[in-house]
Structures are given as C-alpha cells and as structure tokens.
Amino acid sequence: MVLKLYATPIAGGGSGIVAFVLAEKQIPFELVPVDMSAGERKGADFLALHPFGQIPVIDDDGFILYEGRAICRYLAEKYADEGTPFLPRELQARALVEQAASVEYANFYPAVAKLAVELIAKPRTGQPTNPTAVVEGHAALSAVLDVYESILAKHRFLAGDEFTLADAFHLVAAPRLAAEGVDFLTGKGPNVTRWWNELITRPAWVKLKAEGVKGTV
Ligand SMILES: N[C@@H](CCC(=O)N[C@@H](CS)C(=O)NCC(=O)O)C(=O)O
Incomplete structure (x- = not known):
C-alpha cells in the first residue's frame, strides 16, 4: 500500500x-x-x-x-x-547529526516559532503583536546564527560536509518567516548566508x- x-x-x-x-x-x-x-x-x-x-x-x-x-x-x-x-551510518558521524538536530530543536526552532507566532499567526488572527517578544525572538535567533557562523566556517553543513536531516529540519517555519519579509540574515556572517541559501535553493x-x-x- x-x-x-x-x-x-x-x-x-x-x-x-x-x-x-x-x-x-x-x-x-x-x-x-x-x-x-x-x-x-x-x-x-x-x-x-x-x-x-x-x-x-x-x-x-x-x-x-x-x-x-x-x-x-x-x-x-x-x-x-x-x-x-540524510543520515550517515558511521556512529560518530551519526552522533554529530543528532547533536546538530538537537540544537535545531532546542535553540533555533524556538526562536523561529516565537517570531512566527508574533509576526504571522497573531496578525492573521487579529491579535496584537507583543513587541517585547519580537525583540526577544530576533535576539535569540541572531545568537544562534552567530554560533552557526563559527560552525559553518569549519564545514559546509551543520554536522559536517554532507547535507543531513539536521540541516533539513531548519526548513520548518523559517523559510515561511523569510517569505513574509522577516529578515534574520542581514548582518549575519557569510557562512550562515551561504548555508541558508544552499538549503532553500535545493531543487526539491x-x-x-x-x-x-x-x-x-
Ligand atoms: N511538533 C509537531 C508540531 C506539529 C504542528 O504544530 N502542526 C501544525 C501545523 S504545521 C498543526 O497541526 N497545528 C494545528 C494544531 O496544533 O491544532 C511536529 O513537529 O510535527
């Protein structure tokens, strides 16, 4: 089936x-x-x-x-x-993917979700946006991306030189934010920008x- x-x-x-x-x-x-x-x-x-x-x-x-x-x-x-x-078989390479995936879920996604609630969901349902939450969301996301810059200066993707699920998970909600005009890349380092563009231009x-x-x- x-x-x-x-x-x-x-x-x-x-x-x-x-x-x-x-x-x-x-x-x-x-x-x-x-x-x-x-x-x-x-x-x-x-x-x-x-x-x-x-x-x-x-x-x-x-x-x-x-x-x-x-x-x-x-x-x-x-x-x-x-x-x-998407997932390497070798034990340590797999552990690095899980490490990066955990960071996505614990650090990156909560900041993105906060901005998505304030800047997309609330306006769509007629609720007022909380400016403090927006500032906090941007600050949290910016801090994560600054750490990503140092990681991505060492290798092409977050868990090494291969594209993995840890990178793909960043496609939850963040491209939607970008499409709605929420700018989280200006002022970020060249490696984050390179990585992000590589992610969102994958043909699939x-x-x-x-x-x-x-x-x-
Ligand atoms: N943690 C869940 C979250 C799923 C989720 O929030 N789905 C949204 C749509 S993208 C939804 O069903 N929202 C309606 C609701 O929560 O009632 C996952 O990652 O699959």
Missing part, C-alpha cells in the same frame, strides 16, 4: 520537511489533505491517528507515525539507500515551494 501523508498542500511547517524528504528520496506517496480550519483534526477519526490533532501524520501500510522530525528520521532509515542519504525545496505538497500517486 502506498504511503499516505496527512498534511496541507502548503509546505510551511512540519509537513514541509516530510514532503521534502519524500521528494529528495523520490518515495511515492498519497497526500491526504487535512482541513485545518474545520473540526476535522479534533474529531475522533483524526485523533485516532494523532492524539494531539496535528499534522503531519503518515500511514505506512498501517504503521501510523506523527511528529515531522520523527517521520523524517523514519523515512531516512527505511529508505537509506535511496536518494539523498524550490519545487515544493512553487507547487505545494502534491502526492505522486
């Missing part, structure tokens, strides 16, 4: 990285569009798939998995020999942004 991805067609958040990994590995899948505005996600049928009522979720021949980053790890392991490797990502998440079957 073909893999099902429950998501929206917009590659903005966690669904985007799953669709990106599927594309980089050329794994066929069926998109099951989830209506984010309706009660569908909080209904019993969807909660049976994802107890928090969120997307993305995959159904891989009856195996249900949620959390975007966990899904990406599963796909990278299952299809290790197809397309972009460019195609996803242009066409949205589209199933292949």
